[in-house]
Amino acid sequence: MSKRVIKVNDRMQKKYRYKLTEPVGKNFHPDFKPEFTPKQMLALGVFGGVYMRDCMKEFPKDWFAKAKFQKKGIYAHDPGINFFKVNASQPLSVWRKKGWIYRDDPRGWFQWYCRYYMGRRLPGEDERQIKRWKAIRRHISQIKKNCQPRNLTCRPTQRQAVLHWAYDSRKM
16 A cells, blocks of 8 residues: 555644555554544534544545534534533633543544544554453443433433443443
8 A cells, every 4th residue: 555645734734744544444553443434523523523524634525415514603512412412521721631632633533533434544643542442341331330221311421421432332
Protein backbone atom coordinates (compact mmCIF):
# COMPACT_ATOMS: atom_id res chain seq x y z
CA MET A 1 0.00 0.00 0.00
CA SER A 2 1.34 3.43 -0.87
CA LYS A 3 1.40 5.86 2.00
CA ARG A 4 -1.08 8.65 1.41
CA VAL A 5 -0.59 11.95 3.24
CA ILE A 6 -3.66 13.66 4.66
CA LYS A 7 -3.55 17.41 5.20
CA VAL A 8 -5.82 18.89 7.86
CA ASN A 9 -6.94 22.50 8.22
CA ASP A 10 -10.03 22.81 10.39
CA ARG A 11 -11.17 24.77 13.45
CA MET A 12 -8.93 22.82 15.82
CA GLN A 13 -5.91 21.92 13.67
CA LYS A 14 -3.97 23.96 11.15
CA LYS A 15 -1.34 22.51 8.83
CA TYR A 16 -1.50 19.10 10.48
CA ARG A 17 -0.42 16.13 8.33
CA TYR A 18 -0.52 12.43 8.81
CA LYS A 19 0.13 9.30 6.76
CA LEU A 20 -2.26 6.47 6.07
CA THR A 21 -0.23 3.30 6.28
CA GLU A 22 -2.99 0.65 6.43
CA PRO A 23 -6.05 -0.06 4.28
CA VAL A 24 -9.31 1.57 5.40
CA GLY A 25 -11.02 -0.46 8.13
CA LYS A 26 -8.31 -3.15 8.14
CA ASN A 27 -5.31 -4.39 10.10
CA PHE A 28 -6.52 -3.27 13.52
CA HIS A 29 -4.62 -4.18 16.68
CA PRO A 30 -5.81 -7.69 17.71
CA ASP A 31 -7.24 -6.33 20.98
CA PHE A 32 -9.26 -3.62 19.23
CA LYS A 33 -12.61 -4.85 17.91
CA PRO A 34 -15.05 -1.94 17.69
CA GLU A 35 -18.64 -2.93 16.99
CA PHE A 36 -19.38 0.18 14.92
CA THR A 37 -17.56 2.03 12.17
CA PRO A 38 -17.32 5.81 12.48
CA LYS A 39 -19.93 6.11 9.71
CA GLN A 40 -22.37 3.93 11.66
CA MET A 41 -21.80 5.90 14.85
CA LEU A 42 -22.47 9.23 13.13
CA ALA A 43 -25.68 7.85 11.60
CA LEU A 44 -26.94 6.55 14.96
CA GLY A 45 -26.39 9.87 16.73
CA VAL A 46 -23.37 10.64 18.90
CA PHE A 47 -21.82 13.58 20.74
CA GLY A 48 -24.96 15.71 20.56
CA GLY A 49 -24.56 16.28 16.84
CA VAL A 50 -21.77 18.85 17.00
CA TYR A 51 -18.72 16.66 16.64
CA MET A 52 -16.71 16.54 13.38
CA ARG A 53 -18.86 18.94 11.33
CA ASP A 54 -15.85 21.01 10.28
CA CYS A 55 -13.75 17.90 9.54
CA MET A 56 -15.86 16.51 6.73
CA LYS A 57 -13.23 17.08 4.05
CA GLU A 58 -10.84 14.80 5.91
CA PHE A 59 -13.06 11.72 5.74
CA PRO A 60 -15.16 9.93 3.10
CA LYS A 61 -18.29 11.86 2.09
CA ASP A 62 -20.49 8.82 2.61
CA TRP A 63 -19.70 8.90 6.35
CA PHE A 64 -21.77 12.06 6.57
CA ALA A 65 -24.67 11.19 4.24
CA LYS A 66 -26.83 10.00 7.15
CA ALA A 67 -24.94 11.61 10.03
CA LYS A 68 -27.10 13.22 12.68
CA PHE A 69 -25.79 16.74 13.17
CA GLN A 70 -26.94 19.86 14.95
CA LYS A 71 -28.11 22.58 12.55
CA LYS A 72 -25.36 24.46 10.73
CA GLY A 73 -24.04 27.40 12.75
CA ILE A 74 -25.22 25.96 16.07
CA TYR A 75 -22.40 24.71 18.27
CA ALA A 76 -24.44 23.74 21.31
CA HIS A 77 -24.61 20.05 22.08
CA ASP A 78 -28.15 18.66 21.61
CA PRO A 79 -28.76 15.42 23.56
CA GLY A 80 -31.91 14.84 21.48
CA ILE A 81 -29.68 14.06 18.48
CA ASN A 82 -28.02 11.21 20.37
CA PHE A 83 -29.38 7.70 19.80
CA PHE A 84 -30.52 7.38 23.43
CA LYS A 85 -31.65 11.05 23.62
CA VAL A 86 -29.42 11.78 26.64
CA ASN A 87 -26.20 13.67 27.29
CA ALA A 88 -23.37 11.23 27.87
CA SER A 89 -20.48 13.63 27.17
CA GLN A 90 -18.17 15.71 29.27
CA PRO A 91 -16.89 19.04 27.98
CA LEU A 92 -13.61 19.10 26.10
CA SER A 93 -12.15 21.13 28.99
CA VAL A 94 -12.66 18.12 31.30
CA TRP A 95 -10.98 15.81 28.78
CA ARG A 96 -7.98 18.15 28.63
CA LYS A 97 -7.76 18.47 32.41
CA LYS A 98 -7.75 14.69 32.80
CA GLY A 99 -5.01 14.27 30.18
CA TRP A 100 -7.22 12.35 27.76
CA ILE A 101 -6.36 14.56 24.78
CA TYR A 102 -3.31 13.83 22.65
CA ARG A 103 -1.86 16.66 20.57
CA ASP A 104 -2.44 14.88 17.24
CA ASP A 105 -6.14 14.38 18.03
CA PRO A 106 -7.38 17.51 19.81
CA ARG A 107 -11.01 16.31 19.64
CA GLY A 108 -10.27 13.14 21.57
CA TRP A 109 -10.91 9.44 21.23
CA PHE A 110 -13.42 9.52 18.37
CA GLN A 111 -11.10 11.62 16.22
CA TRP A 112 -8.32 9.14 16.95
CA TYR A 113 -10.67 6.27 16.03
CA CYS A 114 -11.72 7.90 12.74
CA ARG A 115 -8.10 8.38 11.73
CA TYR A 116 -7.13 4.90 12.91
CA TYR A 117 -10.03 3.45 10.90
CA MET A 118 -8.80 5.34 7.82
CA GLY A 119 -5.35 3.75 8.22
CA ARG A 120 -3.24 6.07 10.35
CA ARG A 121 -1.08 4.35 12.93
CA LEU A 122 0.68 6.09 15.80
CA PRO A 123 2.78 3.68 17.88
CA GLY A 124 2.29 4.35 21.57
CA GLU A 125 -0.79 6.50 21.08
CA ASP A 126 -2.70 3.66 19.44
CA GLU A 127 -1.98 1.41 22.40
CA ARG A 128 -3.02 4.14 24.87
CA GLN A 129 -6.33 4.73 23.09
CA ILE A 130 -7.05 1.01 22.75
CA LYS A 131 -6.42 0.63 26.49
CA ARG A 132 -8.95 3.43 27.13
CA TRP A 133 -11.42 1.76 24.74
CA LYS A 134 -11.09 -1.54 26.63
CA ALA A 135 -11.66 0.23 29.97
CA ILE A 136 -15.17 1.24 28.87
CA ARG A 137 -16.18 -2.40 29.34
CA ARG A 138 -16.85 -1.55 33.00
CA HIS A 139 -19.94 0.31 31.79
CA ILE A 140 -21.02 -2.68 29.73
CA SER A 141 -20.78 -4.82 32.86
CA GLN A 142 -23.02 -2.37 34.72
CA ILE A 143 -25.62 -2.43 31.94
CA LYS A 144 -25.65 -6.23 31.87
CA LYS A 145 -25.79 -6.46 35.66
CA ASN A 146 -28.59 -3.93 36.15
CA CYS A 147 -30.79 -4.18 33.04
CA GLN A 148 -33.04 -6.78 31.49
CA PRO A 149 -31.68 -7.89 28.11
CA ARG A 150 -32.41 -5.39 25.32
CA ASN A 151 -34.23 -2.97 27.63
CA LEU A 152 -33.00 0.18 25.92
CA THR A 153 -34.66 2.43 28.50
CA CYS A 154 -32.47 1.05 31.28
CA ARG A 155 -29.32 3.10 31.90
CA PRO A 156 -29.57 5.23 28.75
CA THR A 157 -26.64 7.45 29.72
CA GLN A 158 -24.31 4.47 30.08
CA ARG A 159 -25.68 3.03 26.84
CA GLN A 160 -24.99 6.30 25.01
CA ALA A 161 -21.52 6.45 26.55
CA VAL A 162 -20.60 2.99 25.29
CA LEU A 163 -21.98 3.93 21.87
CA HIS A 164 -19.53 6.86 21.89
CA TRP A 165 -16.82 4.21 22.23
CA ALA A 166 -18.08 2.03 19.35
CA TYR A 167 -19.79 -0.63 21.48
CA ASP A 168 -23.34 -1.70 20.65
CA SER A 169 -25.39 -1.73 23.86
CA ARG A 170 -28.59 -2.36 21.90
CA LYS A 171 -27.68 -6.05 21.91
CA MET A 172 -27.26 -6.20 25.71
